[in-house]
Amino acid sequence: MSTMSTHKLETQNITMKFGEETIIRDISIAVDRGELVSLLGVSGSGKTTLFNCISGIYQPSGGRVLLDGDDITGTTGHISYMLQKDLLLPYKTIEDNVGLPLLIRGMSKEEARKQASEHFEEFGLEGTQKKYPKQLSGGMRQRAALLRTYLFSDNVALLDEPFSALDTITKGKIHKWYLDVMEKINLTTVFITHDINEAILLSDRIYIMTGKPGEIRYEIRIDTPRSQRQGYDLTDEFMQYKRQIMGILEE
Amino acid sequence: MNKTGRFSNKIYPFISILAILALWEALSFFEIVPNFMLPSPQQTVQAFIGDFWLLMSHLKVTLLETVIGTLMGVSIGFLSAVLMDRWDPAYKAMYPIIVLTQTIPAVAIAPLLVLWFGYKMMPKVVLIVLITFFPIVVGVLDGFRSADKDAINLLRSMGASRWQIFRHIKFPNALPNFFSGLRITVAYSVVGAVLAEWLGGFAGLGVYMTRVKKSFAYDKMFAVIFLISIxxxxxxxxxxxxxxxxxxxxxxxxxxxxxDRNKVVKG
Known part of the structure; x- marks a missing residue:
């Protein structure tokens, strides 16, 4: 495949071994600009290992990572991620937490704050600039963590089960909010989850991973556009997808 | 409700201190303990007032030694922790030695220091550096090492340098440990300075102490003890x-x- 690829983010045959053990094998995914793609799989299927390869924390044993067609395999500083743990630093205010990636890129503190604060309203965080993380609820903290991820990435975000620690009601709200924000900011997202409902509700496409070693077995496209997913989880179509996915996972 | 809670929190230690003072007064007033051995609280206060300026001039010396020694000990401790965190061979080589030095009691090493460095400020400062070093280096190093690995990885993914990871994660993470180390350290430092002065010197609260001891002025002895704890x-x-x-x-x-919720339940 040429480096003239038009995909925003692409992995080509990523394989990761630790010693003798192969954790993931031949993972090839492609994500287009503004697309939201989920990696769905049980724990231990190597989803997080793949993330670490994409973000550059790990140098994969084989394969390449392409961002806008450029080879970024094994290099950090291009793609950031967000975990279930919000990883907001308790000793920094929300604006400084959110602006941290900009600071790391060499921006001054004032500039970073200014640029971060431009997005606070969009992310429903207005008024929290000067607060510390412990003063915010779990849902708000995840929003702040998402804004940080967004400010860092070249419009690509990796999200590793970001909402799985939230209670059902907060989760429902944040899903709705997330779909709204995604629409506005046109972020390209790779989303790890083991929650089938969440995957169907939020994704354009779903890659289903099975282990071990972790490999991609199926790719499912959700036909209903993301903008029309209000109450989608109560429709027959949703249930059909769910049945299909459960069938695959049970194989 | 909260306010009364805070008030009663303060009243308890106040009462206990008052009780000890009353007991002390009673012991010396009824001469249960002979007065030359245990001066009364009033006599102590009088001795303090009487020798106030002399005490202050000695205090100046002791405080100077304490401040210099603590600053040096803290800086050396902090830098050693940075070095040991950054470079594993340094950790492996230095850590056992640091622990070993702590098994030598300060009381035992102080006379040697006086012997080696004379009667001036040097042995006092060296002793304080030895005392301060350990709690700082151990606390700070623990703080560096207990930094959240996921947070460090997140910063790495953002392309952070080692210095930026130190600046934004490791350093702030070590601050609570640093301050608890420092809190122990400052109290020990004063005691360390006084101890070294005891063993030889020209000025300082320890020197004052040996002098009043030799003249059996126990009231002054008590006065200086109080000054040190204050x-x-x-x-x-x-x-x-x-x-x-x-x-x-x-x-x-x-x-x-x-x-606050706990307090309400308790109250």
């Missing part, structure tokens, strides 16, 4: 103030105040 308390308090200044995030309240 100074230690003030230094500990100063560290707390500094900590509050340096760690403002510790001062904010959480949305659900668990501590």
């Amino acid at each position: 100074i230690s308390l003030i230094l500990i308090w100063l560290v707390s103030v500094l900590q509050k200044k340096c760690m403002p995030w510790e001062q904010v309240d959480e949305p659900v105040r668990k501590r």
